[in-house]
Amino acid sequence: MTTATPSTLPATAGWFARAEAWLDDKGKVAWLAAMVLGFVFFWPVGLALLFYMIWSKRMMSCRKSRTARMPQGFRTMRSSGNAAFDAYKAETLRRLEEEQDGFEAFLKRLRDARDKAEFDQFMEERSRRAGPPATDAETSS
Structure with a gap:
């Protein structure tokens, strides 16, 4: 349109x-x-x-x-006309993207650790609620 x-x-x-x-x-x-x-x-x-x-x-x-x-690349990759500034901008954007990827990986590890701790806690509570397993001698009497 x-x-x-x-x-x-x-x-x-x-x-x-x-x-x-x-x-x-x-x-x-x-x-x-x-x-x-x-x-x-x-x-x-x-x-x-x-x-x-x-x-x-x-x-x-x-x-x-x-x-x-617009996608990120289209907004940020326009040339300013100054080659030194464009090189600095490209390097800074590359470094920031690496930092963002690293931070996202860190957050994923934190979420995975939290999920594992919650699951372990759930399994421990479940085994406590179930009590000790019944032996054959107890079930036959």
């Missing part, structure tokens, strides 16, 4: 297209504010805006939020 800004719309564009382009240019907050004001002043307008936003997927396609939905 292509969104136009108010300045790129032709002069013959209707008021709805201009309003839609203006709201798209302002982002999600403008769409939400318009919907809330629609509910406050005349509830069918707010309801119509809500249905329009759901139908057109406005909350997912506002231009301001596109960079937030």
Whole structure:
């Protein structure tokens, strides 16, 4: 879906297209504010805006939020034009990713140790509740 800004719309564009382009240019907050004001002043307008936003997927396609939905590599790997800074940034990002992987491995080991301790405790409580195993002499009398 292509969104136009108010300045790129032709002069013959209707008021709805201009309003839609203006709201798209302002982002999600403008769409939400318009919907809330629609509910406050005349509830069918707010309801119509809500249905329009759901139908057109406005909350997912506002231009301001596109960079937030991009994968990590696309946002961070743009060149700044300075080779030294780009090398520093790449090295720092690589180091941070290694640290993150190490931290996630550490957390996994902690979770595994906690799970093992909880399981061992469960098995110990279960064996205490069951009591000593009955012998054949006790069961036959």
